Amino acid sequence: MSIDSILVLGVNHKTAPVEVREQLAFTDDPESPFRNMKTIPGCTEFCFLSTCNRVEVIFASSNQEETIRGIKNFLFAGSNVSEKEIDNFIYLHKGSEAINHLYRVASSLDSMVVGEPQILGQLKDAYRDSSQRDCTGVVLNRLLHKAFSVAKRVRTETNIGGSAVSISYAAVELARKIFGNLKGKRVLLVGAGEMAELAAEHLINQGISEVIVANRTLERAIKLAKRFNGKAVGLAELHEQMEIVDIMVSSTGASDLILHQKDVKPIMRQRKNRPLFLIDIAVPRDLDPKINDLDNIYLYDVDDLSHVVEANKSEREQEAARAQRIVEEETLKFLQWIEEMQLTPTITALRRKANTIAQAELAKTLGNFDFSSKEKKSIEKMAGSIINKLLHDPILFLKNTHSSEDKSEKLDVTRKIFALNENSEKDS
């Protein structure tokens, strides 16, 4: 098993537009990748991964050129991409690069939103599907299990998935910093826009108990309220409703402010200063920015939320750099394992050769004389210990290496000195 026989071939959101990617999804016949790729010559092991941002095959091959061609043809068979164009869209990684790539994918460093957690689950599913159909073997089994543990290491040792990188999620996070638990809290949506809907969805996932929708036209308010099992009110009731809710998301199309600082002051008195979180996602803004100066009110507009998101993103980038170091380190570890895979067979071959010679010579010598069985045994024993003592140092020499370059060189020399390569070729 040489390291270069591990490859990754595929397309992702960086190399191919969605028009191309969607043609490679195999949603009509999910079994076809397994069925077809098993027949590709040289393809000894493979794992097929398909998500909305990537379609890729991780595989091991004994006949690279033919396997690569076979996989390309299979992937693009149902698409309108011509054979010449294929290379513009795909990436092909070999050996350590392939391992590095797989680890990056698993740890969500290669994702569209770096650090998003879904990809690991998708990769696990892909691996399960492939291994259940007997498409993976020793190498890929180990490689993918390693990829999962690398992803786990990245999660625990870096803060890559730690902070919110979308506006509505940032709002939820802030709400949790203010209220702690969102269970039993009420949210008021002012304006029935799409953004308000999205924010409400996130909040409901966090346990918000009641949604109230206030809109200029009551009809739309009722429609949206129905979706969240909430109640609808007219805009005129805004002040009244603000006395009982905890979070308010405002997104009306009004050209002017709908709420001024002086309106809110008496409301806070009515609320007995229970904290109020106001989210203004309307442009132009709905809420007077001065409201934020009042005690126990936290007002965030779209810009404030995007600043939070930007800050989180740059934090993620720093974390991604740390994660990349973990990936590099783990790639080296895997390379080492692959090399040990070569060391063990070399030692076995060495011992086998020595034993064959000893057995042949013993047979010759013992045949010529009339030894007692006790004498025979001690001569055999002597031959055995000569072999062991003679091989002791060469084996130590092989094992005591640290750099991988050094190791492959030593292996090469040893194999030549003892003519192990010729032997195995003859054997096979």
Place this chain on the structure above:
Amino acid sequence: MLFTLTYILYGIATSAYLTFFISQEKKIRSTARCLLFGAGVLHTVTIVGRYIEQGHTPLTTHHDTVSFFAWSMTWAFLSFRWRYQVKNFGTFVSLLIMVLLTVGAMSSTRVIELPPALQSNWLPIHASIALLADGFLAMGFCSGVMYLLQERELKKKRFGLFYTRLPSLDSLDNLNHHCLTVGFPLLTLGIITGSFWAKQAWGSYWHWDPKETWSLITWFLYAAMLHQRFIAGWRGRRGAILSIIGFIAVLFTLWGVTFLLPGEHSYVN
């Protein structure tokens, strides 16, 4: 000697809490907790040692008073922790304990003979209840400081050191409330037992000694605070500021009165 050991152990626990605050490494937190618990136990031994040395409750010197104050704060915190957890509260509490102990370490440990009039069973009861109240009110102060730090970052919309490390405003406000609702009844009890002692020693329940006056001022402050909290909803930011002011009054009653205004309570000459 014992006190020095206790002091060093508290110092290590506090630095462990600070390290945890910066690094957020969970292992360090449990170490810090164990260290603080150990320090609390050793502190108890120290106080018992002082009791044996003096032959009466060791609450008559400034050193012992502050030391007992720190002790009650430690155990108030540890008992709270057992009931419910507040993220990174330990860092703030251990820092304040350290400040108190440093003040204690700097004042003389020389025991002044107690005048016969004051030798009474009311001494341990009154002084320990009053200081236990102070321990809880001190924790209220810590939670107030934490609230203001977190609130500032949320208002300014600039998230620095505290945003991720401190818990939500709601849980800090609850913590503040808990500390006051435990601390205030104890404070009340402390003042009542004090007046019983005064009756026994001097013949009247109340005679406007500066310490008494200031405890009463502190008591009114906290009473007003709790009243407004329940009635007018003075919670959140205002509650946090008030618990800080209240604690300053506590400290003034403890130190300001002792050092600035002469009276029957002064145990430093």
